[in-house]
Amino acid sequence: MTTPIGKPLAKMTDQFAELSELLAAYCDDRLSDDQAMRLEGLASQSPKAMRFFVEYMHLHGMLYWDAAGAAVPLQEDAISLLQTQTSLPDDRDAVTDLVGTSADANASRPSTRHRRVAWGTVTAVIALLTLGTWGYWSSLNRRTQGPDGSPVANNTNDPTTPVGEGTNPAVEVVSPVIVRLGNGQQQPNLGSSVTSREGMGSHSPNVAVLPESTGGPKTGTAETLANGQAPPTKRVDGLLVSSQAVVAQIDDAIERIWEENGVAPAAIADDAEWIRRVHLDLVGHIPEPRRVVAFLADKRSDRRERLVDELLDDPDFSRHFATTWTNLLIGRTSSQEVDRGALAKYLREQFHRNRPWTETVTDLVAAEGFEDEKGATNFLLAHLNNEAVPATAVTCRVLLCEQVQCTQCHKHPTGEWSQNRFWELNAFFQQTDIVRHRRNDPKTGAKLPDRLELVNLDVGGPTFFENRQEEMKVAYPVFDGCEVDPGQSTNRRAELARILTQGDRPQVARAFVNRMWGTFFGYGFTLPIDDMGPHNQPAHPELLDTITSRFVQSGYDVKQLARWICLSKAYQLSSVPATADSVDTPENGNVPIFSRMYVRSLSAEQLYDSLLVATHADRAKTHSWEEVERRRQAWLEQFYAAIENEENGESDTFNGSYTQALALMNGDLIRRATEPAPGTVLHDILSSVAPESEKIRQLSLVTLSRYPTSQETSRIKRLLKQSSNDPRNGLELGDLMWAYLNSAEFRSIH
Amino acid sequence: MSEEFVQLFTRNQRRLYLLILSQVGNIQDAEEILQDTNCVVLTKHPQFEAGTNFFAWTAQIATFEILKFRQRHGRSKLRFTDQFLDLVAVEAEAAGENLDGRREALERCLQKLRAKDRKLIQSRYEPSTSAKEMAESIGRPANSVYQSLGRIRRTLLECISRQLADSAELRPQPTR
Numbered sequence: 001m002t003t004p005i006g007k008p009l010a011k012m013t014d015q016f017a018e019l020s021e022l023l024a025a026y027c028d029d030r031l032s033d034d035q036a037m038r039l040e041g042l043a044s045q046s047p048k049a050m051r052f053f054v055e056y057m058h059l060h061g062m063l064y065w066d067a068a069g070a071a072v073p074l075q076e077d078a079i080s081l082l083q084t085q086t087s088l089p090d091d092r093d094a095v096t097d098l099v100g101t102s103a104d105a106n107a108s109r110p111s112t113r114h115r116r117v118a119w120g121t122v123t124a125v126i127a128l129l130t131l132g133t134w135g136y137w138s139s140l141n142r143r144t145q146g147p148d149g150s151p152v153a154n155n156t157n158d159p160t161t162p163v164g165e166g167t168n169p170a171v172e173v174v175s176p177v178i179v180r181l182g183n184g185q186q187q188p189n190l191g192s193s194v195t196s197r198e199g200m201g202s203h204s205p206n207v208a209v210l211p212e213s214t215g216g217p218k219t220g221t222a223e224t225l226a227n228g229q230a231p232p233t234k235r236v237d238g239l240l241v242s243s244q245a246v247v248a249q250i251d252d253a254i255e256r257i258w259e260e261n262g263v264a265p266a267a268i269a270d271d272a273e274w275i276r277r278v279h280l281d282l283v284g285h286i287p288e289p290r291r292v293v294a295f296l297a298d299k300r301s302d303r304r305e306r307l308v309d310e311l312l313d314d315p316d317f318s319r320h321f322a323t324t325w326t327n328l329l330i331g332r333t334s335s336q337e338v339d340r341g342a343l344a345k346y347l348r349e350q351f352h353r354n355r356p357w358t359e360t361v362t363d364l365v366a367a368e369g370f371e372d373e374k375g376a377t378n379f380l381l382a383h384l385n386n387e388a389v390p391a392t393a394v395t396c397r398v399l400l401c402e403q404v405q406c407t408q409c410h411k412h413p414t415g416e417w418s419q420n421r422f423w424e425l426n427a428f429f430q431q432t433d434i435v436r437h438r439r440n441d442p443k444t445g446a447k448l449p450d451r452l453e454l455v456n457l458d459v460g461g462p463t464f465f466e467n468r469q470e471e472m473k474v475a476y477p478v479f480d481g482c483e484v485d486p487g488q489s490t491n492r493r494a495e496l497a498r499i500l501t502q503g504d505r506p507q508v509a510r511a512f513v514n515r516m517w518g519t520f521f522g523y524g525f526t527l528p529i530d531d532m533g534p535h536n537q538p539a540h541p542e543l544l545d546t547i548t549s550r551f552v553q554s555g556y557d558v559k560q561l562a563r564w565i566c567l568s569k570a571y572q573l574s575s576v577p578a579t580a581d582s583v584d585t586p587e588n589g590n591v592p593i594f595s596r597m598y599v600r601s602l603s604a605e606q607l608y609d610s611l612l613v614a615t616h617a618d619r620a621k622t623h624s625w626e627e628v629e630r631r632r633q634a635w636l637e638q639f640y641a642a643i644e645n646e647e648n649g650e651s652d653t654f655n656g657s658y659t660q661a662l663a664l665m666n667g668d669l670i671r672r673a674t675e676p677a678p679g680t681v682l683h684d685i686l687s688s689v690a691p692e693s694e695k696i697r698q699l700s701l702v703t704l705s706r707y708p709t710s711q712e713t714s715r716i717k718r719l720l721k722q723s724s725n726d727p728r729n730g731l732e733l734g735d736l737m738w739a740y741l742n743s744a745e746f747r748s749i750h
Numbered sequence: 751m752s753e754e755f756v757q758l759f760t761r762n763q764r765r766l767y768l769l770i771l772s773q774v775g776n777i778q779d780a781e782e783i784l785q786d787t788n789c790v791v792l793t794k795h796p797q798f799e800a801g802t803n804f805f806a807w808t809a810q811i812a813t814f815e816i817l818k819f820r821q822r823h824g825r826s827k828l829r830f831t832d833q834f835l836d837l838v839a840v841e842a843e844a845a846g847e848n849l850d851g852r853r854e855a856l857e858r859c860l861q862k863l864r865a866k867d868r869k870l871i872q873s874r875y876e877p878s879t880s881a882k883e884m885a886e887s888i889g890r891p892a893n894s895v896y897q898s899l900g901r902i903r904r905t906l907l908e909c910i911s912r913q914l915a916d917s918a919e920l921r922p923q924p925t926r
Contacts, residue, residue, distance in 0.1 A: 020907075024900030026775050028881035036829040044834060054841045057772040058849075059907055062856055063875045064777050065764055581796070588790060 016052050018042060023056045243563060246550050251569040253543040258595050264578040265569070266596035271296055272706040273574065273750060275307065277597065278566060280749045281520050282311040284320030285609035289701045308566045312559045318352035321558075323605050324519070328398050329364065330382040332636065337452060338382045339371040346375025356556035357512050361399055362497040370453050377454040381434060388429035392422060399500070401511035401532040410468050417533070419467055423475035427463040427486075428496040430477075431456050460488035480507075507532070510548045513561065514538070517547070520565045522600035522749075523592040539591045570594040575750040600749045604636050607747065608669075614703045614741065615673035616681045635669060670741060674734040682737055692717060695733060703740035755795055758804040759788075764853075765805060765846045770812050772842040773835050774819070777875075783819050787812045809843060851917070852910055859909035863902065870895075871902045 022039040025031045031039065043053040258265055269277070275295045279287040287295075295307065311317055326344045350360045363376035371378050383391040393405040407422040432454065439450040462474035476486045477495070484495040500508050514532060518524030525538035538544050547564070554560050565571060575597040577584060586592035602610065611617065676683040685698045696716050700708040708716070720732050740746060766787065771780035790811050798807055816835075830838075860868060874884055885895040 020904055021900060024896065024903060027903070028896055028899060029776060030881070030896065031775075031829065033829070040830050040834045044837065050837060050841050051845065054772050054838060054845045055907060055910075056903070057775070057838075057842070058768050058845060058852065059856070059903060059910070060775075060777075061768040061771040061780070062764075062853055063871065063903075063906075065767055066853055066856070585793070588793065 016049065019049060019052060020056065023053065027056075027060045243560065243567075246564050247567045249546055249550070250543065250564060253540070253546055254568065254570050254594060257540055257543065257593055261583070261593050261595075263582060263584050263593050263595045266573040266576055266578050268572050269574040269597065271303075274304065274572065276705040277749055278304075278307060278311065280602065280606055280610070282308070282320070282562065282566070283314050283316035284323065284606050285316070285613045286705055288613060289698070289705075292701060292705045304572070305567060308563055312562060315352070317559075318348045318350075320605075321351045322347035324603075329379045329394075337449075338378045339375070339451075340378065342372050342375035343378035344375075351558065354557065354559045357558055358501040358508070358556045361501055361508055362494075364399070365395065365497040365500065366491070366493040368454055368456055371451055374454075377452075380429070380432060381452050381454055384429070384432060384434055388426055388432065391429045391432075392426040396425070397530050399511060400507045401514055401526070401530045402507070403531045403533060419465070420473070420475055423463050423465045423473070424478040425496075426465075427475050427477040428479065428484075428492045430463050431459055431488075431492050433457050456491060456493070458488045460486055460490070462486060504552055505545070505548050506552075509552050509556065510544065512556075513544060513548045513551055516561055517544075517565060520562075520571060521592070521594060522598040523586045523594075527586075571597070573597050575599050597750060602747055602749060605632075606749075608632055608635055610746075611669060611673060611741065614681065614746075615737070616679060617669055617673035635667075670738065673741065674738045676734060682734060686733060692720065696736070699733065699737050699740060703737065704743075704745055752800070754800060755798065759791065762805050762808060763788075765849055766808055766812055768846060768849070769809055769839065769842045770816060772838050773816055775829070779819065783812065783815050786815045786819070790815065805843075805846075809839075813839060848914075851914060855910040855913035855917075856906065858913060859906050862909065863905070867898070867902050867905075870898055871906075874899055 019039070019042045022031065022035055022042065025035060026039060039053075043049050272292065275287050275292055279285060279291075295303065300306070322344050325347050326340065330338060330340065330343060346363070347360070349355075350363075360376075364379045367374050367376040367380070369377055371381055380391055383394050389405075389408055393403075393408070396402040396404045404417065404422050404425070407417050407419055409419070411418045433456075435453040435455055437450045437453060438447040440446070441448050462476050465473055465475060467473050477484050477490075477492050479496060479499050482499045484490055484492060484499075500506065511530075511532060514524040514526060514529060518529045523529075525540060525544045526532050526536050532538060547561070550564070551557070551561050573596050577596045582595065583590060584593040584595045586598060592598070673680065674682060676686050681702050682699075685695050685702075688695070688698075690698070693713050696713050697707050700706065700712070716736060720736075763784070767780060767784050770783045770787070771777065774780050774783065787808065791808050794811070798804065860871075863871070873879065873888070874881055881896060881899060882892055885892040888895070
């Protein structure tokens, strides 16, 4: 029995040789699509083969889960933590004295990484545990709960510390030692990043290809809206009144929805929770600590209105919205050829000057010119490949929240939309072409790619397409029942822009309202947000219609729309539901009732920018602006990959996944942020002469935008005292910051 | 949340993970889906009726989460047909019944591996390691590492089968 085994026996492998080779490829993530088909075929051949498939996969899983130490295995104590925790709902924040204990028995001095892994796991465990009892959200209210609250994570390095103290049964939880092969005693790892993340707000990148989706024909009337007039950007008295009237109207509609569903709204969010939320939603990052301090001290009754107005005028508002819309329009992984910066700059201008949304839509659809001069051209420059099929589909999906891509080849499964409709819209883009300008290399004389120009060609006539019967069909430019002259003198894209933005409640307005609402609540009126087709009726149509007509009446005033939403009653609510058994749980697939704030994950950009606000990690060394921007881009790119298909899709791993958790826990950015280099927030705090408890307060404020409870502070202090490290080197407070930055509270909007 | 529920919840984690992994293949994806499933299980825990089959209940939730995951990731993760995955799920649920035996056998088999092989498979399954990264870090060509990993897994599979067969012979009644 002690002889090493090394060569597989012939019997089994002969029988399943190919199958096991394919399975090996599958387990190591290198299976091609063809091989996947082959694997499926082989495994389906016989019950034996199927059993082999499953046993192989089970081995794969057990090797990870049991044998090689799935991340940080939890010890028995974790289970008792689970029990203690969940059986004491009123004291649910009293989670934990964090861990690290048995590490000392095994290794005299646990490495930073091990300690951090333990912190992280407990944060995750807490999030997971409390999710079950809604406690997670209540933990956000710790500030108001007085001495009941307790730290996000707390540590005891001394195994002799009595477990259970006062009413807070503290439990030792995790051994930070990663258990190696041969030790099969671990309890399951409960996961490393648990956040609520339905990710359907407009922050989430759209993965194209949702097969059964489309949009709806509208009965648009042919009234022409007087657009093009710029709405005032400054608040004037008349506007204030009308703004209040609209907010009241929205509130009425929402209250009716609560009543009809028999749901009581959550309590009003406290100011600390709210200022963080409104910053993330409007300017894309957490508030600077001094802003939080000032806001918490502000006792004026209209402080929230004032803050919204202030933020709408902040340059970061236009930056944040430009980022969001650049991602929506051309994705995060668009080709190098496209001038992403120019598009972002154009959008920043539009949002900053508060240009009517119809003007932006018109520019995006009808722009001509050089990519670097006319930023709006980059939208179509990115999507004109493949006979402008992506341009057709993306225009519908992003600007109209309609999914038409499947009607390219056949009529929509639910029958409302025909294949014609797709190609008739596509016909609007058939005059458009890309000119690739070149320049001479002064050294070699070679022609180098220079820049792109979007041009309209003087051509007319129909588009040809093939239907399912393989018959060639023609399509002329028609949208929404409006035909345009197919001759070569018509500027088809300009005509399309005109048709899109006409009427008193056009789809382009409904779609924008849906997206904006989704931006602020995490859920819009449809699920998914970009599928408002006839087969997918919106929830709460009266509310959607009310806001849409007001938005159109306002002259498509984007900031005004954002203001209404931010000042609406629903947006003021806490994320803790009024009752624990609330049915308002869209994360479980139920219709959102907006009776509380839904907890959302930060987008990659929000997370990055918030990390910089909290840590000033970028100031650790002096870098040029380009270098800072390059780093941001590089950091973001690790989460996104283009999918090579004909519809210009992309996939992301930035959704609370493992990749994200690891990038956070072990990434370079976080490492820099939690090392007290001169220029960083951590350095400033550590080198101040303030007492330790003040430093702890500051760390909580800069990361979570709130002060710690007294209990949190005392526990953290105890933990720091017990640390075997020399407190003077600052490592322990760095660890505390690390734990804060990796907490679910930091990583979500609530 | 009752103690019984907590017990069932923790005891079924591994089995649930393996059920999910059988259908998605990728370790991290499976972990992510497990987390999603756990969230739903914990939020829906009042709906669980004590005395009914806990694993079947969570497996149902997991199936739905797998579906959602596949939809969310669109074409990039759609490797197998739904019908095939249904078959896999049925088989994986059934095979999950003798997990403890298999796990113990795996431990014994790991000890029997050559030290070099044990080290290789160990580093492959370290958290957050892909086979490709591992090959890079140990400076071996990726292909040869893939081959070794495949061979070691086959070896382990056979060893487990043999171990289970042996222990079945020793006992009067086989477990399955």
